[in-house]
Amino acid sequence: MKSKMKSIFLIIAFLLCQLPIKAQKDLQVGAAFERFGREKGCKMVVLNNTTLRGYKLQVYKSLTYKRIGNRIKPYLQADRKKAKKIREIIENGSVTSGYYMLPPLSSSINRYILFSNRDDGGGALIYIEGALGPNDILKLCYIKR
Numbered sequence: 001m002k003s004k005m006k007s008i009f010l011i012i013a014f015l016l017c018q019l020p021i022k023a024q025k026d027l028q029v030g031a032a033f034e035r036f037g038r039e040k041g042c043k044m045v046v047l048n049n050t051t052l053r054g055y056k057l058q059v060y061k062s063l064t065y066k067r068i069g070n071r072i073k074p075y076l077q078a079d080r081k082k083a084k085k086i087r088e089i090i091e092n093g094s095v096t097s098g099y100y101m102l103p104p105l106s107s108s109i110n111r112y113i114l115f116s117n118r119d120d121g122g123g124a125l126i127y128i129e130g131a132l133g134p135n136d137i138l139k140l141c142y143i144k145r
Helices: 002-023 028-036 069-080 134-142
Strands: 042-052 055-065 085-091 094-102 110-117 123-130
Touching (some): 028 055, 028 069, 069 094
Antiparallel strands (some): 085 094, 094 110
């Protein structure tokens, strides 16, 4: 009886852990995190159901990288086509940073891709899922405390 309960609990826990992963299946950045997350010169951080600077987030994923900026660009370009809202900073004819607001998962769960690229091929890629509006994203990421 105890082993059955333990098995059921483990199955439920596994399924709950898979929810944030499924949310990114329709996005190319999900594949970028899988592909480059454990590559040398990269650092990946994954937080689920957390609070960051007072904002409740379902998912926060970040990938910082060195020298693979050109390999990240196709993933961003593919998801850019799906974006509802696009904010980009263009410097010397190249997109250096910005964010894409993607179609929401539900009426209260918005999804964002944020990114920054340097000339040396380094940069950062962030995926956020939560009940945040575009102004909240700007406050969260661009206003220093």
